[in-house]
Amino acid sequence: MNVLIVDDDHLVRKGIVSLMPWDDFDLKVVGEAENGKKGLQFLEDHHVDLIMTDIAMPTMSGIDLLRELRDRYPSIWVVMLTFYQDFEYVQEALRLGAIDYIAKVELEKDNMYDILGRIMRRISEGGDKASGNPSIYRAAGSAVPEASERALLFAALTPDRPDFLGELLPPEQQHAVSEIDRDVWLLSEMSPIREDEIIDRMFGQLGLAGKWAVIRAGGIRDRNRNRLWKLLADYAKHEFFYEYRYGRNVYDIELDAPDKDKLPLSEKELYELRERWSSLELLYDESRYAKLVAELEEVRPSNDKLESMFYWILVQWEKYVPLDPTALFDSSKLRFWADWFAWLNQVRQEIRSAFLGHHYSDDMMAGMMKAVDYINRNLSLDLKLTEVAEDVHISRSYFSECFKNITGKTFNEYVRDARIDHSKTLLSQTNEPIYRIAEKCGYPDEKYFSKVFRKKVGVLPSEIRKRKQEAVRR
Known part of the structure; x- marks a missing residue:
């Protein structure tokens, strides 16, 4: 069996390595580390069966190392090195799965054999480590x-x-x-x-x-x-x-019930889910909102994936709604799906409240949000008010009036500003040529795009690109 010694005291490490009768128990010390972090780095390239680690160390303690081992290397046995005054931490370590502890005052040459013998008996009593980490049960009987x-x-x-x-x-x-x-x-x-x-x-x-x-x-x-x-x-x-x-x-x-384990969402599935959730229509379309909530509860993405997905969605919504949705985001308070669901309802209510002065029905607001979604997803197309109005099933004249009241801009002003905003993002975040960016933003003529851009922003697209390149060089 391979052994790793982890202790911030160089002399303690050397004493353990040199004094213990490793060969008598078919053990071999294959490495040393001065803290838990260095120990984890060693494990990336070396096979280890048993770790002896100090409890109190800088950078990463033995307790924190033990937590990491349970998740990443559950088959490794762990013995804690401690002073008697650390006994509170010893109890914590045993509960976390350490099979034994060694008080450093016991480290005398005369009793090294007994110490290793005791550790090997604990390992033997614990069963076959290849079947998984039963260390919690080894410690507790x-x-x-x-x-x-x-x-x-x-x-x-x-x-x-x-x-x-x-x-x-x-x-x-x-x-x-x-x-x-x-x-x-x-x-x-x-x-x-x-x-x-x-x-x-x-x-x-x-x-x-x-x-x-x-x-x-x-x-x-x-x-x-x-x-x-x-x-x-x-x-x-x-x-x-x-x-x-x-x-x-x-x-x-x-536990005898049918296994409900699901494969984790792939990146493609997560992207598609995020796209469905990013629609502004959800703010007013109750049936679609309920359907997507039910889908989310069915596929059950992890808390980390929920956090990443909804923060991205709020950033998108922030561009189109009259408040800052990201200010409502505090993931530290979202411990369970019940918290996420309550938070989602709060965000929807906050955004809806910001639109209250317009006194339109939910159906009309859903139609306007659908139109805004359509515009921002199709900026490269030749967008026409009549076609968008038909897509949301509202007459041309009424659509024009409602759109301006809700967004604060005429249809053409909104489309122009959305295109310019998108082009600024592409100019600063990609290396695509300006003519290609113009096409993606609905301007097949690069010269006309530059003219509109300069009138709106105050500088040419090439100046934005130049500033980006200078920032990168710095």
């Missing part, structure tokens, strides 16, 4: 007894740490609580306290409603513990993100 049929998960609805565990469970049972994902804790041995007692204590005596939720997982009998850990962690991280609802404290899942 048999966390899922064969007779168990249900496990409890405590899931954080806020960033608070679970300080309530000491009040919730007797000391002899606290070893059965393990952190299986960030802000998600598993209690897998139910006796002697019943589920209903735990739930009553959490939401009655301790007042944790709205701060933590309980997830009761059934169908765990006879499951491989490594597979169980992964199923529960995946549910808490992905499914619970969409299933959480305000005011609901307890959730029931059956």
